[in-house]
Amino acid sequence: MTGVALSPAPTVTPVGPRPSRRRQRRRPEKPVNLVATVIAVVVGMIFILPAVWIFVGSLRPDEETFASLGVASWRMVVPRSVSLDNYAAILTNGFGRALANSVVVCLLTVAIGLVVTVLAAYALAVLRFPGRRFAFGFVVIAFMVPFEAIAIPLSSQFTDWHLSNTLIALVLPGIGDGLAIFNLRQFFLGVPGSFREAAKIDGAAEPRILASIYLPMSGAALVNSALLIFLGQWSAYLWPLLIVSDPHLQVAPIALAKTFSEHSASYGQNFAGSVMLALVPAVLMFVLLRFFGGLSINSGEK
Missing domain, CATH: 4.10.810 (Virus Scaffolding Protein; Chain A)
Incomplete structure (x- = not known):
């Protein structure tokens, strides 16, 4: 009778709990x-x-x-007494109307300027036509040249066209912002070309491609371009000073400068106007930049 050799039972080594990473002490700064x-x-x-x-x-x-x-x-930095008299005084001295004029000018400029910017950026980034590189180079040079260098001859031209002391004269120079066009063009270049080719195969025209593909994907770039146009118009001083002499069409920076005269100056009113001028773009940028990351739609290609 043959015996059967039994192998020894395997030994089980107890495994303790792994040390938690949370228990590790943080290194002192x-x-x-x-x-x-x-x-x-x-x-x-x-x-x-x-x-x-x-x-x-x-x-x-x-x-x-x-x-x-x-x-x-x-x-x-701690006043002995707090009063809003400076704000009330400057708003009743014409600054309130000038502030409203600035808001209207900026809104019109942004609305018209975005249309011009989108069309120009789409043409320079997507379409193929003779002289496209020359046109893009002209746009780059346009926003590199300081506006002060062309302000005086441009104001003379507007006067010859009988556009001085008009709302159109305040809006027109801001609608063709070269930096906004450059910014949006660079974004359009990042959109895969296969999207446009697929849309053209389906029979879509260029306006349909722009409205259905490029614009929904460029939310953040549109907001960025709108901010560039808005800030350029909101802080404009030299151009409104040259082209507008009617007090009813004066913008806020011009009205703020008039708080100082040759024989008198109201620093409290000037500070109040400066705070209001700085508060509007600050609040606007805070609201838009807070949701800035959620405005863009990722464009990917498999």
Whole structure:
């Protein structure tokens, strides 16, 4: 009778729980990083201090504006009394109407300028026609040349066309923003060409391709171009000064400059107008940039 050899039972080594990564202690921050953070905070406070002083100065009476600068103390940024008299005074002195004019001019310029920008960018990025590179080079040169270099001859031309003291004269120079065209063209170049080819095979014309394919994918680029056009018109000073002399058509930067005269100056009103001028684009950019990442649709090709 033959015996059967039995193999020994395998030994099982107990496996303990894996050490959790969360239990690992965080390394203490290096002193260099802490010092750099403190320096960055101090430098940031130094740069923001003038803006805070202007805002606080808009809430002070004129006699207290420079009285707080005698000795460096917390009184520089903390007013003794808070009042909105400067805002009420400047809004009733014509600045409110000028602010409304600026809003109207900017909205019209953005609406018309986006149409011109979209069509020009689509033609320069997608269509093939003779002289396309020359046209793109002209657009690049156009936004590289300072507007001040052509403002005076351009205003003379507008006067010959009997367009001075009109709303059209304030809007026209801003609708052809070369930087906005360049920005949108660069985005259109990133859209795969196979999308357009498939649409053309299905019988779609160029306007249909632009409206159905390119525009839905370019939300962020359109917002960026609209901001460029808006900021250019909102901060314009030289052109409205040259082309408009009618007080009813003056824009906000011109009305703000008139708070200073040859014999008198109202710093409180000037600070209040500066705060309102800076607040509008700041709020607009904050609202748009908050949702900026969700406006673009990823374009991919398999």
